[in-house]
Amino acid sequence: MDFRLTDMTDEEIAQDLSVVEPLTDSVRDLIDAVIRTEVDAEHLIAAREQIEAVVASLRAEQKPGSYGVPFTKKLHGMPYGNAAVGKRNAIAPPLEIEHQADGSATSKVVLGAAYEGPAGLVHGGISAMLLDQLLGEAVSRQHGIPCFTGTLTMTYLRPTPLGALRLRAETTGNSGRKYFVRAEICDADGPTVTAEAIMVAPANFPRHEELQRLRAQLAEAPE
């Protein structure tokens, strides 16, 4: 498990996100527009040329490889390239996750045309991706960071419509580094998909209590 600290201060990170998040949102909008557009070939070709010019401008300076998951100096993860929650990743809806008082992780999300499988319905694999992430986040509440998925069992009760959905995940127990977790997706009429998983915490990473202690110390230190 990579454990790289960023050089950026919290303020620099916030400033960076304030510019990059709207850009990522525009790319999400573009993904949807390309799927649904009915403009003629001439306009499609022009659109491609414009996009390639933007790509060239962005690639003038870039990280080698993937974004990775650097940590802030206060030990908070920055999974900004993550396929499900990444603030820089236009593939991610993004899933915004809340941790509830009862220990569950929840999310509300609206899935559009880009998440389709069967006509008008959410792709079964997208449901798996979103729940896999949420299951990891439910465990991270206990362990400090999202864990690796060991097994994931999805049960599709009925089709999940595109549109507004609610997600919920909770841990049901643990044994050493193994966490038992379950989750579901609901539309307005109730559950459409359920998941059960065993998540495995990375061996070489400090546990939640130790992370909390380190964070408290760092919060008092100058940057």
Added chain:
Amino acid sequence: MDFRLTDMTDEEIAQDLSVVEPLTDSVRDLIDAVIRTEVDAEHLIAAREQIEAVVASLRAEQKPGSYGVPFTKKLHGMPYGNAAVGKRNAIAPPLEIEHQADGSATSKVVLGAAYEGPAGLVHGGISAMLLDQLLGEAVSRQHGIPCFTGTLTMTYLRPTPLGALRLRAETTGNSGRKYFVRAEICDADGPTVTAEAIMVAPANFPRHEELQRLRAQLAEAPE
């Protein structure tokens, strides 16, 4: 299950794809560039403005809702908005699937920064999405179209690195409309993830033999 026929001829469909596929590829490139770019705020803001102009030009004429899965007049599906294989969907890698003589469905894919979960590794949910699609395609060889996923059980043997991967799925049996299927993802060193699933064929859709017969008739008819 939607069973809408397109008005387009095969030639018009091919012409449309010849323009729209390169556009989708450029958007894939853009997704990667936004994740990895290190250009300054001024350039990021300029990039966003340019992308919004492209979005506006594409939205001048667009389908309402999602792309759906229309069928050609010769009864071949057009899942161009599909999250895993859609030729118009920049979220899709896209997974290009081959049907082998032994009945299996296989794919080679190179996954970049946009498919990351843990640092440098494929998101567990992305592995689930790709295998879910491939499992459905393996069944479609027998049934005529991809089926709904009933249950999907993923077993993560070890982390899957970003980069070049091979995927394979095969049906192991069926009972009525239920198909039993298994699949795996391999890197250069062998399997990293396995999947077992029960896929369920839609009730109101012609079976493979009937589709083949209809297609043969239509192939001889003028458009």
